[in-house]
Amino acid sequence: MSSAISKASYSFHLDRITCFVEDETTWNSIDLVAFETLPCLAEVEAVRMVVETIQTKPASKDFWISCVFPSDDELPDGSTISQVVVAMLSEQVVNVTIRRPTLRGHFS
Numbered sequence: 001m002s003s004a005i006s007k008a009s010y011s012f013h014l015d016r017i018t019c020f021v022e023d024e025t026t027w028n029s030i031d032l033v034a035f036e037t038l039p040c041l042a043e044v045e046a047v048r049m050v051v052e053t054i055q056t057k058p059a060s061k062d063f064w065i066s067c068v069f070p071s072d073d074e075l076p077d078g079s080t081i082s083q084v085v086v087a088m089l090s091e092q093v094v095n096v097t098i099r100r101p102t103l104r105g106h107f108s
Helices: 004-021 024-029 041-055 081-088
Strands: 032-038 062-067
Touching (some): 004 041, 032 041, 041 062, 041 081
């Protein structure tokens, strides 16, 4: 993890997930951890590191990562779908789904 954004994102997500991990009753009631609408590759990388940190604990969980692709092929930071998928993949990944929603109707 090289960038300051990644370090800040790692701390941000780790602090929040730790609140749940440390409360055994709450953590045991969680089936899946979702990290949604991540806007940049550095945050995806940071979340992966958080997941790897959590997976070392006895009560590991499956997880989900989703990102925003406002331009169909890139995150807002310019990262490509391929870069994001590479950052997401490891042995712990449950599934990678890429959905490209179709906008319908007239928007003014």
